[in-house]
Amino acid sequence: MRAQGAWNPLWDKLSDWDPEWTEQFVSMGTLPIRRGVLSPQFVELLSIAVDAACTHMYSPGVRRHIRAALELGVSREEILAVLELTSVLGIHACNIGVPVLAEELDAFERRRAEQR
Known part of the structure; x- marks a missing residue:
């Protein structure tokens, strides 16, 4: 992975401390x-x-893989479609937040009504 430019420098310390585990991780991946x-x-x-997902957001990887995709003939439209599909992962913020907001607004309004 280092030779191909796919090595994440954040793995350097992990590799120093446990090279065998790191090698197995890279091999599995x-x-x-x-x-x-x-x-x-x-x-x-x-x-x-994967690299652009809201759970990962690793911009050096996004850049590296976009470059590689373009070199392989992948179109701008295909890459953009992947990024657009990946952005849907962020909807979970609304899936969690909107119901909580609705509950809290109801509770707030009940408390206000009781205070009157």
Whole structure:
């Protein structure tokens, strides 16, 4: 991964402290790619989605995978579609927040009515 420019420098200390575990982690994470089941274009699009997701937000990876996707002939429209689909993950903030807001507004209004 280092040679391919896919190494995350945040893993340096982990690799220093436990190189065997880090090697196993990297091996596990790259096995589906090494097996060749998915096309390189699809792997790059999937990697863009993972790195851009609100749960990850790793911009160096997004940049690296966009560059690689473009080199493989992936179109701007395909990459944009992946980013747009990935943005839907953020809807969970509304799925959680809106019902809580509704409950709290009801409780607030009940307390206000009781104070009158």
